[in-house]
Amino acid sequence: MIKALTFDVWDTILNEDKFYQLLSINIGKKLGKSGEEVFKNIMSIDRDAIKIRLEGGFKNIIYDTAEYFSNRLGLKNQEDLFNSVIEIIESEEICSLAFEDSISSIHEIKKMGMKIGLVGNVLFWPGMITRLILKRNGLLDYFDATIFQDEVGYQKPSKEIFQIASKRLNVSLNELGHIGDSLENDFVGAISSGMYGFLIKRDLNANYIELGKKAYAIRSLSFLSEIIKKIDKA
Helix, strand or coil: CCCEEEECCECCCECHHHHHHHHHHHHHHHHCCCHHHHHHHHHHHHHHHHHHHHCCCCCCHHHHHHHHHHHHHCCCCHHHHHHHHHHHHCCHHHHHCECCCHHHHHHHHHHCCCEEEEEECCCCCCHHHHHHHHHHCCCHHHCCEEEEHHHHCCCCCCHHHHHHHHHHHCCCHHHEEEEECCHHHHHHHHHHCCCEEEEECCCCCCCEEEEECCEEEECCHHHHHHHHHHHHHC
């Protein structure tokens, strides 16, 4: 039985591509480059940074990743990057990052009486900034707990970060489900921690696929409530 559910943030409930597109336009103006050119570069840097993060290559996660991105983007220093983040979160465009199914699906889960939380890794912007972005997208107030890598010292897929979530939500790990878009960080991390794992794949050909007793791939967050009800009846 699932008593609580945690969500990944980026590319699960918020569109990371849109965030990086806004950031790329801002940085492009500073560098005299097109937003398209910067976006292509920043997505490549992001993929490399995620690999380095998983291998433990960044000791001070915010500072080190900011330095890594700034150097590869050709910015003067980390402060230029931080200022660009601040500038875009003050814009109205930042309020349109939520996927179409995010608010309605989370609202439905809350109506079922479940506690919900966030479990997120970070790069060069801290969890506090992500909370602000969630607030501006009408999502933050739905969550009973928000856990971020830079604040607790652990990252997904480690069991420790999910244990912190379970304690804050007052449920055991085997009563907790987690949904995210990363096969390794979210799905495998949840399953290996003894939780229910939900992998969001928006290009899935079926509404959802049962991959195991506690493992599902889903096309949309809107199918979460249906699956949870099915699990509870089993």
